[in-house]
Amino acid sequence: MSLPESDRDLVVEELGREPTPAESALFENLWSEHCAYRSSRPLLPAFESEGAHVVIGPGDDAAVVEVPTASDGDDRYLTFGIESHNHPSYVDPFDGAATGVGGIVRDTLSMGAYPIALADSLYFGSFEDEHSKYLLEGVVEGISHYGNCIGVPTVGGSVDFHPDYEGNPLVNVACVGLLPPENLLTAVAQEAGNKLVLVGNATGRDGLGGASFASEDLDEDAETEDRPAVQVGDPYAEKLLIETNERLVSEDLVESARDLGAAGLGGASSELVAKGGLGARIELERVHQREPNMSPMEILLAESQERMCYEVRPENVDRVAEIAERFDLGCSVIGDVTEGNYVCTYRDDSGERETVVDVDAEFLGEGAPMNDLESVAPEAPPTALPDPEPDLMEAFEAVLASPNAASKRWIYRQYDHEVGVRTSVGPGDDAAVLALPEVTAPVAERDPSRDAASVADEPVGLAISAGAAPNWTASHPVVGAKGVALENATNLAATGARPLAAVDCLNGGNPEKPDVYGGFAGIVDGLASMCSTLDVPVVGGNVSLYNDSVSGPIPPTPTLAMVGSRPGVDAPTAAVEPEGALLLIGNDDGPSAALxxxxxxxxxxxxDEGPDLPRDPGARVDAIVAVARDPSTRAVHDVSQGGLAVSLAEMCTDEIGVSVTLPDPTTAAGAAGILFAEGPGRVVVQSTDPDRVRDLVGDAGAVRSIGRPSDDGTLSIDVGDATIECAASRLCELRSTITDALE
Incomplete structure (x- = not known):
């Protein structure tokens, strides 16, 4: 058993004997960092997870929030979850990323929901490195293949490049599901005497030890030596499982459910009964298998994909099997929920039955001791600006053409973002917007200037944003993480959506290194603080540590996925229109200048220190929501990666450009600070009624008129005594870095 000696002593003391080989392996996986959160759990109480619309918070397969609706008659719940598949995606980019999608979709199914949207946040090493391009191409292909095949649209996300991801890329995937309240399930076993039923693909040997593999640093031989720990996905089976699950739930045949992910059947079934304060008796030879001569340990711990464990009343078992057969899926009645221990037995070919696991389920799931690790708090960096200072036009072209600021169209055009016919605003904008025609918008949220009859049947629009900012959090974890939270909220607000809830995927390096753990603690502190300030509950998430390799640790990376709602789906986009003044909503003390x-x-x-944050972030987000919903608003675009200059370039179209004059620089950063600072919570608004915008913003920030659209597609920016001018064709050329390199 590869547990630390102190852990082994706890197990022996609890059992009163030496553990069996299967028990040893089960404890190794379920007490791993990946499953037990031994280093991160002491920090997680910093997050506030309760709120007016929160139905189920952290602890289940996915969180559940209530959609604000017009009446009780059309209530709907959203499920919301996020997962990482980092190590597997390094070893096998295609299957690692694909099975990451499959896993988060099954988390959605286990709550009784139907998946309606995916968002992926991806992080790779330097784009100039050929291995990074290889990983990028494989990961995108895996996500697009799996998501497109199962018919769930990938509507948003983010892609970032940073040298410190060279030996350890990150693949974080979020999923949103939808269900009526009566279909809600949990992973809490309900009653002794019920049956445990395994539905889905047959069990093979793929993915053995995946949980423990995810809890170790990657070494230079990981791509070959760790290949057996990576699962192999079958999206067509997942699609059948989605439809099967929908039928089982709609017929009220399931009491509780858990998808088979980390630690396979052992993890899912033991956690299910432990949450209900119960036990189980499982006969492992009953599990339908695709490979001969599988050992009890292999059956118990294989992480083969597309499988669900259901708690079913005895009288409903035959109907469950009938539905599974109809969808051409395997179905095995593998055991019973009991009031005793978690027991797994196996009968070999001779007919002799052996008890391979006999432990207390709660001890197995919750008994891992937490780590008490040394932490060194991060310090704010000094101000040391480029010397010599580059020419502004040179700087603009370099920043706009950088892979981080360049168009990600090559990536998201491989995803089917319109399947399901809900998508109103797709990838490439500040946030995705989906229609929820099942529910109508609350009266209080509707535009008072419109006739009530015209919005009587207006659907709720669901906005989704996801991502992090590795440069920010590498510079200063606490401030950077605050910026990540505000950036995602601003993305939603730019579409007119008010934030509802968030889930996080907290990625860090080896926590046993004090400076790495200090950086990780910093992103927890920053993210929790800003989400609390914004009154956005963090209702669930995932932690991925030991993202460390021979090239060093990753930057502390707090991926945040956030959802919000708005009345209707007619949201403004970032594209400038022919009419309307351009205004910058920013900080009261002048243009953001911290670089x-x-x-x-x-x-x-x-x-440099930064990024700059507004004095009252909550009021700023509320003001942007109001502006984005106003009829006078033509376009809204947040200021983020690359700064104001890049945001203005992104607003230009082939036919319509912008002509802008910015204030003279007054800080040490000069014109570069005005053009390229990335302080979140700022937006560029195009409006036909600037005074209306000022009234809506009020004291929440300064509103500055900065320019107007032009009719030739040219971007023109005057700042101080310098001018940046770039034709539409040149803007397109500069923003095509990723496409040009990969096509």
Whole structure:
């Protein structure tokens, strides 16, 4: 048993004997960092997870929030979850990323929901490195193949490049599901005497030890030596499982459910009964298998995909089997829920039955001791700007053409983002917007300037944003993580959506290194603090540590996925229109000038504090929501990666450009600070009624008129005594870095 000696002593003391080989392996996996959160759990109480619309918070397969609706008659719940599949995606980019999608979709199924949207946040090493391109291509292909085959649209996310992901990329995937309240399930076993039924693909030997593999640093031989720990997905079986699950839930045949992910059947079934304060008796030879001569340990711990464990009343078992057969899926009645221990037996070919596991389920799931690790708090970086200072036009072209700021169209055009016919605003904008025609918008949320009859049947629009900012959190974990939370909320607000809830995927390096653990603690502190300030409950998430390799640890990376709602789906986009003034909603004390974590410094060297944050982030988000919903608003775009100059370039179309004059620089960062600082919570708005925008923003920030659209597609920016001018064709050329390199 590869547990630390102190853990082994606890197990022996609890059992009163030496553990069996199967028990040893089960404890190794369920007490791993990946499953037990031994280093992170002491930090997680910092997050506030309760709120007016929260139905189920952290602890289940996915969180559940209530959609604000017009009446009780059309209530719907959203499920919301996020997972990482980092190590597997390094070893096998295609299958690692594909099975990451499959896993988070099954988390959605286990709550009784139907999956309606995916968002992926991806992080790779330097784009100039050929291995990074290989990983990017494989991961995108895996996500697109799996998501497209199962018919769930990938509607948003993020892609970032940073040298410190060279030996350990990150693949974080979020999923949103929808269900009526009466279909809600949990992973809490209900009653002794019920049956445990395994539905889905047959069990093979793929993915053995996946949980423990995810809890170790990657070494230089990982791509070959760790290949057996990576699962192999079958999206067509997953699609059948989605439809089977929908039928089982709609016929009220399931008491509780858990998908088979980390630690396979052993993890899912033991956690299911432990949450209900119960036990189980499982006969492992009953599990339908695709490979001969599988050992009890292999059956118990294989992480073969597309499988669900259901608690079913005895009188409903035959109907469950009938539905599974109809959808051409395997179905095995593998055991019973009991009031005793978690017991697994196996009968060999001779007919002799052996008890291979006999432990207390709660001890197995919750008994891992937490780690008490040394932590060194991060310090704010000094200000050291590029010397010599680059020419502004040179800097603009370098920043706009950098892979982090360049168009991600090559990536998201491989995803089917319209399947399901819900998508109103797809990838490439600040946030995705989906229609929920099952529910109508609350009266209080509707535009008072419109006739009530015209919005009587208006659906709720669901906005989704996901991502992190590695340059920010590498510069300063606490401030950077605050910026990540505000950035995602601003993305939603730019579509007119009010944030409802968030889930996080907290990625870090080896926590046994004090500086790494200090950085990880910093992103927890920053993310929790800003989400609390914004009154956005963090209702669930995932932790992935030991993202460390021979090239060093990753930057502390707090991926946040956030959902919000708005009345209707007619949201403004980032594209400028022919009519309307351009205004910048920003900070009261002048244009953001701190360059910390900016793409500008990444390109030209230097450090700085930042990014700048507004004085009252909650009021700022509320103001942007109001502006985005106003009839006078034509376009809204947040200021983020690359700064204001890049945001203005992104607003230009082939036919319509912008002509902008910015205030004279007054800080040490000069014009570069005005153009390239990445302080979140700022947006560029195009409006036909600037005074209306000022009234809506009020004291929440400064509103500055900065320019107007032009009719030739040219971007023109005057700042101080410098001018940036770039034709539409050149803007397109500069933003095509990723496409040009991969096509």
């Amino acid at each position: 910390g974590g900016s793409e500008y410094l990444a390109q030209f060297g230097g450090t």
